[in-house]
Amino acid sequence: MTTTGVAARVSTVDLLGWTTEVFHALGLPPGRARASAAALCHGDLTGLTSHGLANLTRLYLPLFQDGRADPAAEPVVLTDLGAAALVDARRALGLWQATEAMDNAVDRARTHGIGLVSVRGATHFGCAGHHTALAARHGMIGLLAGNCGGQRIAPPPGGTVAMLGTNPLSVAAPAGAGHPFVLDMSTTVVPTGRIRAAARAGESIPPGWLSDVDGNPVTDPAAFDRGEAQLRWLGGDPETGGYKGFGLGLVVEVLGALVSGAGNGPSRDAYSGDRGRDDDIGYAAIAIAPGALRHGKSFQRQSAEVFGALLDCPSTSESGVRYPGWHEGERAASHLRDGVPIPPALHAELNEVAELLGIGRL
């Protein structure tokens, strides 16, 4: 309850309950408020704090205030082909709506082996890995690829104006008895949240995240919002695969925006330096059910073998070999036991929200 000192520890149950109240107070029906809370708190639970409750005042409250997200929206199914469907989310809050889309893809995959829910008119869905991990819990593979609507953040290699968003991509799969495999990545080297967090903290960033217009490394994170540095693609320079990162960003744009007809980043409007806005986001939620195609038990055995062999891999480092999703799973387990650390400044900020909405303090 103080703004300085050590982080408060809040139980997972209390954190989810309080955040559900927030979304309910904002006008979401109870089930959707609960799903939204689970998606937002996923960031705090797993240690991906740049996508957690810190985004409540920075991102989600303004979305509702500006009418860019509609708490009462009812998404509409525009096309239903059994295995695949096209949905207009109509500005529904992405935090719950992406969970619903992934659940729906899982249902389709159970019957058809693969399921696709293609969504336009969407808003921010938080951590992509929260939604894909749901598919893994059903013994399936989940894939979520979402563009940033009309928002443009990073230029193509050789280009001088931003054309694409950070275009996140997540794939999750069961990994035997261990934490599920969850890859959750921006197709740029890092998401913008990492740059801005460093700028707020007054820290420099490693070479390779930003470059100036001539391609030289920039280590001052504040240069990004001053318009003096460009965010780089995964792979970095052309000879180490920068075109692959750019290509993966385009894959997400194709799967997210072109399949659904959502807003797209690359446009001639960009030539004037217009960076667009992250409205009309498009994404693809895909589930694949190995258990429908082959014997489910043998799939589980093989995935346990693959991920188990990786965890026990001979290593030069004391922390050993881990796969994406493992550390997040460990953190969630320890936070469930010991409470979720909420830094004092964030705690104060959230209690201001509580006061504003007339709900109890966290």
Next chain:
Amino acid sequence: MTTTGVAARVSTVDLLGWTTEVFHALGLPPGRARASAAALCHGDLTGLTSHGLANLTRLYLPLFQDGRADPAAEPVVLTDLGAAALVDARRALGLWQATEAMDNAVDRARTHGIGLVSVRGATHFGCAGHHTALAARHGMIGLLAGNCGGQRIAPPPGGTVAMLGTNPLSVAAPAGAGHPFVLDMSTTVVPTGRIRAAARAGESIPPGWLSDVDGNPVTDPAAFDRGEAQLRWLGGDPETGGYKGFGLGLVVEVLGALVSGAGNGPSRDAYSGDRGRDDDIGYAAIAIAPGALRHGKSFQRQSAEVFGALLDCPSTSESGVRYPGWHEGERAASHLRDGVPIPPALHAELNEVAELLGIGRL
């Protein structure tokens, strides 16, 4: 016909015709021989020569000689759920069989919006982008993710033994009137072919492709086959996204091997340094039909806008901004006009194959 001097120019028709004869002489029925020739010559036509006819004597002839590929194999459909199917390729030559799988996924997507053909027991399919580009020609998005069977080439971050193959991933999509978008990438920084080509040519390689066991850059490509250097993942060091490249390699392993039940790289057998073999390859061929979900014309218009805006993007470089697949499309067009350059040493090598098989010279 000489082994020194300038490259011969062979017409595309002659090159495809001659290569078809090769595969026919090796025991493939005419249609399959033709599809195999198209897939193999794709490398030479588009300039991806490390995956072209140079692989005939290095890779495909030995596969048949050792009985690791079966020219007379009849793949079997093990499960058919309409939108998705599981196929055992039974060591059929991947060059034609991956084309057939992608064509089949396209047919499924036409009805169901999305189609998946999951394949086990497969062999080398050449350039992944050749097969995904077929889907783009049908106005669809094609995705091909194939592991390397039981072969292990690159260690996980922090690991001391190889666990995964170079695990290629390709996605293609129509791009309006221009060449289709075709991303075709290894999930390691480069495929092993690029390392070995540099070693054969006695050239050094850029820092970032190989590292020693302590993580220091290695620029001598021959160190790789001496076992003194490790191939790195896309993204390089941890702070510039090396875990993402490793994660993408795992995504390909999951989609390729775990969905189908093919051979997998990560295994406790690897701890002794056993690098396995690229038998029982698994891959997923996925097609998505935007035209079945939304109005086909509006999809085409939007993809023309997106890729057209990228091609005209303001640029600092004289060659401008290009998307993956564009240069390959240009090269194929110019080779169609002027003939495909076949270097003297390769030409001689191919004519030795002709003599061996009792067919006409190239």
